[in-house]
Amino acid sequence: MARLNVKPTRMELSNLKSRLVLSTRGHKLLKDKQDELMRQFINLIRENNLLRDEVEKELTASMRSFVVAKSLLNEAFIEELFAVPGTAVELDIQEKNIMSVVVPQMNFSIVDQDEKSTDLQYGYVNSNGELDDAIKKIEDILPKLLKLSEIEKTCQLLADEIEKTRRRVNALEYKMIPQLQETIRYIQMKLEENERSSIVRMMKVKDMGVS
Template structure:
C-alpha cells in the first residue's frame, strides 16, 4: 500500500507497528527455515549422487552376470527358470516431516523371510551364473528404493526452498520496507497535525488575551 493511500491515524499507526513486528519475526523464522532446508537438501543431494552411482554399478554388474548366465544356458531355459517366482515383495509408503515437508519413506517387505526364496527354480538344471545374477538384482533393490525415496525428497525440498525464498524476498524487499515507509508517513502526518493544533491553540490564546486586555481597557 502506497504511503499516500494510508489513513494517518493513531489506530492505523498502532496496527502497522504490530504488523511490522510480526513481519520482522516471520522474516527471521523463514530465513532460518530456508537455511536449514538448504543444509538438509545438500546432504540429500550428496546421498543421491552416491546412491545413483552405486545403483548404476549394481545394475551394470547384474546385467553382466545375466549375460554370462545366458552363455551357459539357453534363453528358453532362463525364461522357464524365472517363470514362477517364489518370493513376493511389497513396499509400504509412509512419510516423515522435515521442516514442514512430508517426504516419503519406503519400507520393503517380503512375503517370507527365507533368503533362498529369491531363486524361483531348482539348482539341479540351472547355472550358478544365473544364481549370481538373481542375487545381484536382489542386492541392488534396497538401494534402488532408497534412491527413489531420496530423489523424491530432493524434488519436494527444492520446491519448498523456492517457495520459502520467495516469501523471504517478499517480506524483505516489499512488505517490511512498505510498512516502515507507511509508519514514517503516518508519524510525520501526526506530528504535523500536532504542530498545527499547537499553533491554533496559541493563536486562540493570543486572541483571548487581546480580547481580555481590550475589555480591561
C-alpha cells in the same frame, strides 16, 4: 516503495507497528526454516549422489553378468525362469516430518509366493555361474534402490518446500516489511505535521485573544 492505502491516524499507526513486529518475527522464523531446509537438502543430495553412483555400478555389473549368462543359455529357458516370480516384495510406506515437510520412509519385506522356497527354481544343468551371480547381485541391490527412491522423493519434497519458503521470505523482505515501514514513516510525518499545525493555530488564537 508504494505505501499502504490507510488513514494517517494514531490507531492505524499502532496497528501497523504491531504488524511490522509480527512480520519481522515471521521473516526471521521463515529464514531460519529456509536455512535448515537447505542444510538438510544439501546433505541428502550428497548422500543421493553417492548412493546413485554405487547403485549404477552394481546394476551395470549385474547386467553384464546377465548378458553373459543370456548368451550362453537358451533364451526360452530364461524367459520361463522369470515368467512367474517365486517371491513378492511388500512395501510399507511410513511418514516422517522434516521441518513441517511430510516425507516418505520406506520399508520392504520379501514374501514367499511358494512357502517351500524363497529362491528361483531352476536346474543347474541349464544354468551357469553368470546367471546365479546376476540374480544374486540384483537381489542385493533392492534395498539400495528402495533407499535411493526414498531419498530422491524426499529431496523433491524438500526442494518444493524450499521454493515456497523462499517466496514467502522474499515477499516479507522486499514487499511487506518495506511497505509497512514506509507507511509508518508517512503516518508519523502526517501526525507530526498535524500536531505542528494545531500548535500554530493555538498560538494564533492566543495572540488574537491577547490583542
